[in-house]
Every structure is written in C-alpha cells, then in structure tokens.
Amino acid sequence: MQTKLCTKFGLWEFAQERIDLWFALFLLPSCLPSYDSFAGTKMGKRKSRTGMTGLSRFISALNEGESGTQPSISTNSVDSAASAHEQNDFTMKEVNGETNTDSASAPISISVATISKKQKIIPHYDATGLVPTYTNEAMVPDHLKKYFSQRTRYFSLYDTPPGCLLDEEGWYSVTPERVANQIAERCRCDVVLDAFCGVGGNTIAFAKTCERVIALDTNPTRLALARHNAQIYGVADRIEFIQADYISFARAYLSSFSTRSPSSNASTPPRNKTRKIDVVFLSPPWGGPSYLSGSPSHDIVNNVAKDNLPQTDGQDSHPTYSFSSIQPIHGKDLFTLTRRITSNIAYYLPRNTDLPEISDLLNATDDHGRSVKLSGERIEVEEEWMGSKLKALTCYFGGLVAGQEDLFSR
Numbered sequence: 001m002q003t004k005l006c007t008k009f010g011l012w013e014f015a016q017e018r019i020d021l022w023f024a025l026f027l028l029p030s031c032l033p034s035y036d037s038f039a040g041t042k043m044g045k046r047k048s049r050t051g052m053t054g055l056s057r058f059i060s061a062l063n064e065g066e067s068g069t070q071p072s073i074s075t076n077s078v079d080s081a082a083s084a085h086e087q088n089d090f091t092m093k094e095v096n097g098e099t100n101t102d103s104a105s106a107p108i109s110i111s112v113a114t115i116s117k118k119q120k121i122i123p124h125y126d127a128t129g130l131v132p133t134y135t136n137e138a139m140v141p142d143h144l145k146k147y148f149s150q151r152t153r154y155f156s157l158y159d160t161p162p163g164c165l166l167d168e169e170g171w172y173s174v175t176p177e178r179v180a181n182q183i184a185e186r187c188r189c190d191v192v193l194d195a196f197c198g199v200g201g202n203t204i205a206f207a208k209t210c211e212r213v214i215a216l217d218t219n220p221t222r223l224a225l226a227r228h229n230a231q232i233y234g235v236a237d238r239i240e241f242i243q244a245d246y247i248s249f250a251r252a253y254l255s256s257f258s259t260r261s262p263s264s265n266a267s268t269p270p271r272n273k274t275r276k277i278d279v280v281f282l283s284p285p286w287g288g289p290s291y292l293s294g295s296p297s298h299d300i301v302n303n304v305a306k307d308n309l310p311q312t313d314g315q316d317s318h319p320t321y322s323f324s325s326i327q328p329i330h331g332k333d334l335f336t337l338t339r340r341i342t343s344n345i346a347y348y349l350p351r352n353t354d355l356p357e358i359s360d361l362l363n364a365t366d367d368h369g370r371s372v373k374l375s376g377e378r379i380e381v382e383e384e385w386m387g388s389k390l391k392a393l394t395c396y397f398g399g400l401v402a403g404q405e406d407l408f409s410r
Helices: 023-027 054-066 142-148 168-173 177-186 201-209 220-232 246-255 289-293 331-339 355-360
Strands: 090-096 191-194 212-217 239-243 279-282 345-349 363-365 371-373 379-386 389-396
Touching: 142 168, 168 220, 177 201, 177 345, 177 379, 177 389, 191 201, 201 212, 201 220, 201 239, 212 220, 220 239, 246 331, 279 331, 331 345, 331 355, 355 379
Parallel strands: 090 379, 191 212, 191 279, 212 239, 279 345
Antiparallel strands: 345 389, 363 371, 379 389
C-alpha cells in the first residue's frame, strides 16, 4: 500500500483571483525537501513557524515581476497536421463501470474511503448551506430528478452525514464514481493535477491512488463543495484546492522554469530536478448537454463538462463532437499546452468525439508553429460504460498507455 503524504497548507480565501496556495510546494525546493527523502515515511501535516511562508515570498515576487497581469493563451486553433489518423497507432478499450463480464481479467484494487469514528468534518470547510441539499425526490426540481435518482452512482457516500453536495452544474457534470475510480487507477502516481475539478468526483478518486492531488477550478463555490465532499471520503488532507484558471495556471507554471534548451519544443515537458507534475487529467467543459447534437448550448449550463443523461435509442446517430467545441480554448490547444507540462495525460471526452481528431493530437506544433510528429507513440482510448450505457471516452497518452510505461518518467 502506497504511503500517503499529507501536506499542510494555510487557510485562504476563495475570492482571491491569483494563482494561489501551490507554487511554493513545487517551485521553491529550498523550502521543502524532495519527495525522494520521504520514501517509506508517513508524514504528518507541516506547520509554518515563520512570519512569511515560501508561498508568500513566491506570490510577492510574481506580483512584482508581472505588473498584475495574468498569463494567457491564444484561443486560435492550432492547424491540424494531415491525416494523423493514418500515422499514429490507435487502441480502443472498453471498460464497464458496473459489471465486468470478463472473468479472466484481474480485478482492480482500489481503496474505498469511509468515515471512521475518529474522522470529523472541519467546521470551517463544511459547505452545508451553500447549495440546496436534497434528501428525497420530493425536494428535487423536476429537471434534476433523473440525476438525483443516480446520486449514489456519482457519490457512493452521498447519504453519509453531513451528505455530499453538488451545485446544478455538478449534477450534470460529475463523473460516476466507478468510472472515476477506474481512471484514477490508470493514473496512479505521486502528483496528479485535476485541471477542472468541479465538485470533486475525479479529485476524490485520485486521492485514493496518488500521493498528492492538485485540484483547480475557477468557481469558488464549486471548490468549497469539492473540499466538503473530499472530507466525507476522508481524503481532503491529500488534496490542494486552488481557485485558478487552468490556462493561466499552466502558463505560469511553465514560465517559472529556467530557460528551455534550444532543442526543446512545445510538446516537450519541462525538466525539473526537484518537483514536477506526473499526470494531468483534462476534463474540460464540453459546451453543455446539447453536445450530442453538435451545437453546444450557451444558457445556464454553458460550462457543463459532461452529460450524465441516460442513453437513448439511436445513440450512434449523434453527430461527431469536434475539439473546437471544447471550452475555454480549442481542445487541441489545450492538449498542446498540457504536453509541455507532462506527456502523461488522461483526456476525458464525449462519447461521440471525432476519433481522427483524437489521433491528430500527437501531431503537435513547436514554439515556431511547425508541425512536430511524435512517431512511435500510441494513444489508448478507453470507453467508459455504466451497464449498457456508454458515458464517455478517456484517452491516455505517454506513459499511461499500456505497453509504453517507459515513457512515464521522460
């Protein structure tokens, strides 16, 4: 069983707009020893005894050096290289989140967190009251009843006091727990970044298999709900919740490294001798529940990431989903930016995503806009099923792909 590294982080306000709470642990090696020195040791929460922490020093320096502006990335699409579908190996795999009919396959070992008598919800982080709490169907609005009926699929501990919490978008977008557990098992590592954490479905699953989880979201309420839910599962001490836009966060993370070597390109992860992100999980907004029709909505659920609607007859007749519909930027731009952080990426996508577009992701572009073909690398596409219903696709890259584990540490 892997040792869990508990990290102490200070209290912070969700309303702050800066990238916060995390950089000191990753970017100031002088403040903390490397993870290697902790091997085989179970650590307690760290306490700061100085007036100004490494985080404060980093934020102060960042503010002085950047005149108060957030890094940004262009929303222009990256030109696609020709016919990547014919040039890259492509593997499809089907995973059923409810039943495994293949008796020969080895069972997945995933720890199940439950609340012990000693475990308590920290009152300051109890988000009860931030959003409506539903305990029976009579309390639920009509448009959410079909989701409420599946509440224990989303969170098996939904009814465990004080109860899991979801906002309206969370009901539409949270990943079913068994699917999240399957993805987390595939992404087992030291440090994983959940770029769009929402109400914490995937974040909680990652905390069961990884040493540390960095959870980002732009919505302070949603972050509060994610932390609340993580406490119910007993894994909140392994997660750092940060209110930040992933695009700005990634750009700031990359800019914090020393100048890249002339031979490096946009698809090459940064080299860092101390701390790094091992895996990035991308589950960006898909454009709303209407993604199956090929015309994303722009209403109250404009930022919905995933649709948990039950499958209907004719599910294969849906138009293919294009990366151009992904928010906040083109899906390929998002992938290219993330490849500069790590090659180990899990990309959670609609079930009707255009497969040639997925294959084309490995035809990256360098800093000068030139096409860079990453020959020899394969993509593994996993179908996520709940019973007889296909929910989504998870695309694995780099060392997460079966058979190319040697790429994990590159």
